[in-house]
Amino acid sequence: MLEKRPQPSKMWSYATPLVAVIATMVFGGVLFALLGKNPVEAIGTIFWEPLFGEFAFYYRPQLLVKGAPLVLIAIGLSLGFRAGIWNIGAEGQYIMGAIFGAAAGLAFYPLEAWFIFPIMVMAGALGGWIWATIPAVLKVRFGTNEILVSLMLVYVAEQMLASVSLGLLKNPEGFGFPGSRNLQQYESAYNAELIAGSGMHWGVVTALIAVIFAYVLLNRHMLGFHIRLTGEAPRAARFAGVNPARLVLFCLGLSGALAGLAGMFEVSGPSGVVSIDFNVGYGFTAIIVAFLGRLHPVGILLAGGLMALTYIGGEIAQSQLGLPAAAIQVFQGMLLFFLLAFDLLTNYRIRAARSEVA
Amino acid sequence: MTTPLLSLQGLTKAYPGVVANDQVSFDIGEGEVHALLGENGAGKSTLVKMIYGLVKPDSGTMKLRGQVFAPPEPRAARADGIAMVFQHFSLFDALNVAENIALGMENPPPMGDLSARIREVSETYGLPLDPFRTVGDLSAGERQRVEIIRCLLQDPKLLIMDEPTSVLTPQEVEILFETLNKLRSEGTSILYISHKLEEIRTLCDHATILRLGKNVGECVPSETSARDMAEMMVGATLQTPERSGREFGKVALDVSGLSVHSPSEFGTALKNIHMTVRKGEVLGIGGVAGNGQDELLGVLSGEILTSADAIKFNGQPIGKLGPTARRKLGVLTAPEERLGHAAAPDMSLTENALLTGSVREGLVRSGFLKWSEATRFAEKIIKAFDVRTPGPENAARSLSGGNLQKFVIGREVLQNPDVLVVNQPTWGVDAAAAAAIRQAILDLAAEGTAVICISQDLDELMEISDSFAALNEGRLSAPRLTAVLTVDEIGLMMGGAHGMEVAHV
Numbered sequence: 001m002l003e004k005r006p007q008p009s010k011m012w013s014y015a016t017p018l019v020a021v022i023a024t025m026v027f028g029g030v031l032f033a034l035l036g037k038n039p040v041e042a043i044g045t046i047f048w049e050p051l052f053g054e055f056a057f058y059y060r061p062q063l064l065v066k067g068a069p070l071v072l073i074a075i076g077l078s079l080g081f082r083a084g085i086w087n088i089g090a091e092g093q094y095i096m097g098a099i100f101g102a103a104a105g106l107a108f109y110p111l112e113a114w115f116i117f118p119i120m121v122m123a124g125a126l127g128g129w130i131w132a133t134i135p136a137v138l139k140v141r142f143g144t145n146e147i148l149v150s151l152m153l154v155y156v157a158e159q160m161l162a163s164v165s166l167g168l169l170k171n172p173e174g175f176g177f178p179g180s181r182n183l184q185q186y187e188s189a190y191n192a193e194l195i196a197g198s199g200m201h202w203g204v205v206t207a208l209i210a211v212i213f214a215y216v217l218l219n220r221h222m223l224g225f226h227i228r229l230t231g232e233a234p235r236a237a238r239f240a241g242v243n244p245a246r247l248v249l250f251c252l253g254l255s256g257a258l259a260g261l262a263g264m265f266e267v268s269g270p271s272g273v274v275s276i277d278f279n280v281g282y283g284f285t286a287i288i289v290a291f292l293g294r295l296h297p298v299g300i301l302l303a304g305g306l307m308a309l310t311y312i313g314g315e316i317a318q319s320q321l322g323l324p325a326a327a328i329q330v331f332q333g334m335l336l337f338f339l340l341a342f343d344l345l346t347n348y349r350i351r352a353a354r355s356e357v358a
Numbered sequence: 359m360t361t362p363l364l365s366l367q368g369l370t371k372a373y374p375g376v377v378a379n380d381q382v383s384f385d386i387g388e389g390e391v392h393a394l395l396g397e398n399g400a401g402k403s404t405l406v407k408m409i410y411g412l413v414k415p416d417s418g419t420m421k422l423r424g425q426v427f428a429p430p431e432p433r434a435a436r437a438d439g440i441a442m443v444f445q446h447f448s449l450f451d452a453l454n455v456a457e458n459i460a461l462g463m464e465n466p467p468p469m470g471d472l473s474a475r476i477r478e479v480s481e482t483y484g485l486p487l488d489p490f491r492t493v494g495d496l497s498a499g500e501r502q503r504v505e506i507i508r509c510l511l512q513d514p515k516l517l518i519m520d521e522p523t524s525v526l527t528p529q530e531v532e533i534l535f536e537t538l539n540k541l542r543s544e545g546t547s548i549l550y551i552s553h554k555l556e557e558i559r560t561l562c563d564h565a566t567i568l569r570l571g572k573n574v575g576e577c578v579p580s581e582t583s584a585r586d587m588a589e590m591m592v593g594a595t596l597q598t599p600e601r602s603g604r605e606f607g608k609v610a611l612d613v614s615g616l617s618v619h620s621p622s623e624f625g626t627a628l629k630n631i632h633m634t635v636r637k638g639e640v641l642g643i644g645g646v647a648g649n650g651q652d653e654l655l656g657v658l659s660g661e662i663l664t665s666a667d668a669i670k671f672n673g674q675p676i677g678k679l680g681p682t683a684r685r686k687l688g689v690l691t692a693p694e695e696r697l698g699h700a701a702a703p704d705m706s707l708t709e710n711a712l713l714t715g716s717v718r719e720g721l722v723r724s725g726f727l728k729w730s731e732a733t734r735f736a737e738k739i740i741k742a743f744d745v746r747t748p749g750p751e752n753a754a755r756s757l758s759g760g761n762l763q764k765f766v767i768g769r770e771v772l773q774n775p776d777v778l779v780v781n782q783p784t785w786g787v788d789a790a791a792a793a794a795i796r797q798a799i800l801d802l803a804a805e806g807t808a809v810i811c812i813s814q815d816l817d818e819l820m821e822i823s824d825s826f827a828a829l830n831e832g833r834l835s836a837p838r839l840t841a842v843l844t845v846d847e848i849g850l851m852m853g854g855a856h857g858m859e860v861a862h863v
Contacts, residue, residue: 222725225712233702238661239693240713241682 002348012346013294020338021306027338028331037321045321046313046331059316061199063308065270069094069262071304072207073286075214076255078295082218083230085251089135089150090259091283092157093128097260098267099164100127102180102274105189106169109181116188120264121202128260129253131157136252140245146252158279165276179275183268191269203265207304210258214297227251259283288336310335361424363388363547364409364516369418371404378404380571381418386516389545391538393558393579395591396568397760397788402551405568406518409549410442411435422515433464439515443505443522445786451494451624458493459508479510483537494624498647498814499530506537517541518549521786523557527646528816528849535561553789554817555584569593592790606824607637610808611658611689611777612670616677618653618662626650626832628657633827633834635777635808640799641837642823643812645852650832651812652694655781658810659691660684671777685717688776692767694785694812696759700766703755707747710754711736711769718773735772743768744794760787764795771798778802781812796822816848828852 025047029039050059073090080087087093101124108116135149164170169180183189194200218224230237230247238244262282267274289307293299314328362385371379379401386392396402407413409420411429420427422438429435432442449458456473460466467475473489480487485503493501502522509517519538523531538548538561552558558565559579567575567590575590616631628650635641645651656662658669659681666675671689679687693699701710712732716722721732736750743764747757754762767783783799784792800822803809812829813819819826820840827837828851835851 220726220729222716222722222727225709225727229702229705229709229713232704233698235695235699236702236713239659239681239691239699240716241660241680241685243680 002344003351004348005346009346009349012342016342016346017292017294017299017303017339019342020335023338023342024331024334027334031327031330031334032323035323035327037323042317042321042323045317046310046328048313049316049320050309050312053316057197059312061193061197062312063305064199064204065201066311067304067308068201068204068207069266069282070286070289070307071301072203072210072262072265073255073259073283074290074293074300074304075207075210075297076258077286078290078293078297078300079214079217079227080251080255081231081290082295083227083247083251084234085248086147087132087135087150087252087255088147088287089132089152089154089157089283090255090286091279091281092150092154093131093256093259094263094266094283095154095157095161095279096127096131097124097263098127098271098274098278099161099169099263100124100260101264102183102189102267103164103169105183105186105268106181108188109186112188114188117191117268120189120268121261124260124264125257126260128263129257131260132252132256133249136249139252140248146248150252154283161274161278162276165274165278169274179273182272184272189268190272191265201265201269203262203269206261206265208301211297211301218297223250259286288332292336292339306335307332360388362386363390363423364427365421366405366409367419367421369405369408369415369420371401371408371413371415377571379408379415379568382568382571382573383418384566384573384576386547386549387564389542389547390564391542391548391550391562393562393565394549394551394568395553395555395558395565395587397591397790400568400591400788401571402568403520404571406442406520406549406551409435409516410440410518436512439513440518441509441512441514441516442518443502443509443520445520447501447505449493449501449504452492454490454492455487455496455504456489458504459489459511462508463511475511476507479507483507483510483540484533485537497649499526502526502534510541514546516547516549518551520551521553522550523552523554526814527852528845530646531557553787553792555579555587555789556817558587559584567591588789591788606639607806608672609634610637610672611635611810612673613658614668614670616657616664616668618657618664620650620653621656621662625653628653629832631834633837635810637776637806637808638803639825640803640809640811640823642819642826642840643810643829643834644814644816644819644826644848645812645829647814649829651781651829653832654829654834655691655693655779655812658689658779659693660689682717685714685773688718688774689779690714690718690770690773690775690777691779692770692781692783694781696762696766697755701754701762704753706736706753707740707745707750707757707765708733708736710765711739711750714769715773739765739768739772742772743798744791760791763787764791767795767798771802775802775807777808777810779810779812782814783811784813784815784818792818816845826851 025043029043032042033039050056050063073094077087077090101120104123105116105120131153134153135146138144138149139146165178171179171181191201191203218228226237226242226247229240230242267278271278285307289303290300293303310332317323318325318328364386367383369379369382382405394402404413408415411432411434427438429438456469456476459476460472466472476489485507487500487503487507493504522534526534541548550562562579565577565579566573569591577587612634614632617629619627626649653662657664660679661681664677666677669677671687676684697703712721715735719735721728721735733750739745740747740750745765746761767780770778783795787795799809799811811819811823823840825837826840826843828835830852
C-alpha cells in the first residue's frame with residue numbers, strides 16, 4: 001500500500017528519471033523482442049549508434065539541431081507549468097515565430113546587411129509572443145481556459161502557414177512550387193553553423209542561455225519564487241502579493257516568445273524554407289521534454305538531449321533494423337509513462353500492507 | 359467491576375522518526391464521557407484513528423465489550439458501533455443535509471424515509487435541523503449537527519468527537535452539551551477531545567492525559583482544577599498571559615463604510631463595516647465561522663481591494679493597495695488557514711519565511727533573493743517561537759498544526775508590524791503554544807502595535823482584547839469595552855440565534 005511521505009523525497013526526485021529510462025529499456029527490449037528483433041541490438045542502435053557509432057560524426061550535430069528547439073520551447077513552457085499556467089499551443093507559437101522571422105528577413109531581400117539577422121530574431125520572438133498573448137489576454141479579461149485557446153490557435157497558425165507558403169511569402173522564382181525563398185541561400189538571413197560541422201547554430205546558443213536564465217530566475221529571483229509559489233499554493237501566492245493576471249501574461253508571453261525564437265532559428269537555419277509542412281511537432285514534444293526534465297532547467301536540458309537521441313536513434317533503427325515507426329513511438333511513449341509512474345515515489349512510499357494486527 | 363465498553367492495552371504506533379503512541383492503555387466505560395487531553399503532537403489523533411480503523415497499531419490490543427477489536431478500516435469500526443465527528447467537516451456545500459448524510463451511508467434508504475429519520479433524531483436529541491437545507495447556507499454549528507446526526511443514525515455505542523466546540527457560540531455549546539448528556543443517559547459512551555479544560559470539567563466523567571505519546575495520568579475532571587490538568591498536559595508550570603496597563607495612542611487603522619462582495623460563491627459579503635483601532639489596542643472580533651471572517655481578513659491584507667478611502671492607515675488611504683504595499687507600510691496579517699493560505703505546504707520553512715518577510719526583512723535586493731538571510735529569518739522565527747522542527751529546510755506540511763501556527767504568527771510578529779491582523783491565531787493549538795502566541799500578541803500591543811484579533815474562541819478574546827465587536831452575516835457590531843461585557847451579552851452581539859431554542863428535549 002502507499003503511504004504519503006511527510007515531505008517529498010530528494011533522492012527519488014533525482015532517481016526517478018534514471019529508473020524510468022532503465023525501465024523503458026527493459027520493456028522496450030521486450031517489445032522489440034516480440035517484434036522478432038534482437039532487443040540488445042535495437043536498444044544499442046537507439047542509444048549508442050548516434051553518439052559513438054560509425055556514422056556518429058553525422059548524427060552528433062543532428063542531436064544539437066533536434067535538441068535545441070525542444071529545450072528552448074520546453075524551458076518557456078516549464079515556467080508556466082510551474083505556476084499552473086498551461087500553454088499547450090507552443091506548436092502554433094513556433095510556427096508564428098518562423099513566419100514573422102522569415103517575413104522580416106525576406107522583406108529586406110536581396111539587401112545584405114549585418115542588422116537583418118538581429119531584426120529577424122526580434123521578429124520571431126514577437127510573433128510567438130503575440131500568439132501566446134492572445135490566450136493570456138482572453139484568460140485574464142474573460143476567464144477563458146488557456147489550454148483550449150492556445151491549442152486551438154495551433155490550428156489557426158497551421159492555416160496561416162499554409163496561406164503564406166502559397167501566397168504572401170511564396171518564392172517568386174520558385175516555378176510555382178509552394179514555399180518561400182530558401183534563407184540558407186540568403187547570407188544575411190542565414191542562421192549558419194557557428195563552427196562548421198558541429199550543428200551549433202544560434203538556436204543552440206540561445207537554448208543554453210535560456211537554461212541558465214531559467215535556472216537563475218527560479219532559484220534566485222523573486223519572480224521565479226512567485227511562479228513556484230503560485231503553482232504550489234495559489235491562495236498563498238495571492239497572500240504573498242502576487243498579481244495572478246500579471247503572472248499569466250508574463251508566463252504565457254515568455255513561453256510564446258521562446259517558442260517563436262525556436263521557430264525562427266529553425267526556419268532560418270536547418271529548414272531554410274517556410275513551407276506547408278514546416279512544423280514537425282516540436283511544440284508538442286517539448287511538453288513531454290518539460291515534464292521528463294521535472295520542469296527543472298537542467299533536467300530539461302538533459303531530457304531534450306535524451307529525446308533528440310531517441311528520435312535520431314529511432315530513425316537509425318528504422319532504416320537499419322526495419323523497426324516500424326510505430327514501435328519507436330511506443331518506445332518514446334513508454335518513457336513518459338514510466339517517468340510519471342515512478343514519480344509517485346517522490347511523494348509516496350510503498351509499505352507492505354498488513355492485514356492483521358500484531 | 360463491569361467490563362468496560364472499550365479497553366485499550368499497550369497501544370503503540372511509531373512513524374519514521376517519531377513514536378506517536380507509546381504503550382497507551384485506558385478504559386472507556388459504558389455510558390461514560392471520557393476526555394482525551396494532550397498538547398498538539400501528543401498523539402491524540404493517532405490514537406483516535408486507531409480506534410476508528412484508519413491506522414493500524416504496531417502493537418497492543420483493543421477490546422470492545424471483552425471481544426478483541428481490530429478494525430481493518432473505518433467501515434468495520436462503524437459496523438461495530440464506533441462513530442466519529444471530525445474536527446474538519448467533510449460536507450458538500452452544494453448538496454442539502456439529507457443528501458450529504460445519504461452520501462456517507464452504506465445503503466441509504468429512500469430520501470423520504472431518510473429525511474423523516476433525520477427529523478426524528480434531530481428532535482429526539484434537541485438538534486434542530488431541516489434536512490432539505492443546502493449545507494452551504496448553514497452555520498458552522500449547524501454543519502456540525504449534520505455530522506453528529508450522521509453518526510447518531512448509526513446508533514453508535516461509542517461516539518468520538520474531535521474538538522467539537524471550537525466553532526460554536528456559547529449558546530450552541532450549551533445545546534451540544536444537552537445532546538451529549540442525553541446520549542450519555544441512554545448509555546452511549548463518548549470519547550471527547552478538546553483543549554478547553556473548563557468544558558471538560560463540566561462535561562466529562564473521566565480524563566486521560568497524553569504527553570509525547572504516553573499516557574501520563576488520569577483524573578476526574580470535576581475534582582481537578584483546569585490549571586492542574588493543563589500542567590499535566592504540558593508537563594511544566596504554566597504562565598498566564600500578562601497584560602500591562604497600556605495607554606492607547608492615535609488611531610492606526612480606520613475602516614469606514616466598507617462593503618465588498620465575497621470572491622467565493624458561498625462566502626459572505628461584508629456590509630458597511632466601521633471600526634477603528636488605536637496604537638496599543640487589541641480589538642477582538644468574535645462571531646461564528648462563515649460570517650465574513652475570511653473576507654474581513656482578505657480586505658485588510660490587501661487580497662481583496664476596496665475603494666481607497668474605506669481603509670485608512672495613519673490617515674493614509676490604503677484600500678486600493680495590494681498585500682506587498684501594505685506590508686511595506688507596516689500592516690501585516692496572518693490568515694486562519696495555515697496550509698495553502700498562510701503557508702505553502704510543500705515549500706520549506708525558509709521559503710515560507712520569504713513569503714511575507716521579503717519586504718520588511720530586506721530579503722530581496724533588486725529582485726534577487728538573499729537565501730542565506732531568508733534562512734536566518736526562518737531560524738529566528740523557529741527559535742523565538744519554539745517551533746519544533748529539525749530545521750528551516752523542512753517542508754511546511756511536515757510540521758504539526760500547532761507548530762506551523764507558531765511559525766506563521768511568529769513570522770508576522772517578528773516583522774515589527776504597526777498593525778497586525780490575525781484570524782484564529784490559536785485554532786487547533788495546544789494550551790502552552792496558545793498561551794505563548796497570546797503573550798506575543800499582547801507584548802506587541804504593549805509596544806504600540808494596533809492589533810485586530812478575529813477569533814471564535816471567546817475565552818481567548820476575553821483574555822487578550824481591550825474592546826470587542828462581533829461579526830454576524832457580514833455586519834460588524836459596534837465595538838464595546840471587553841472588561842464590562844458578560845457572556846450573555848456577547849452571545850447576543852454574535853447574533854447567536856442560530857437555532858437558539860433548545861428544541862423539545
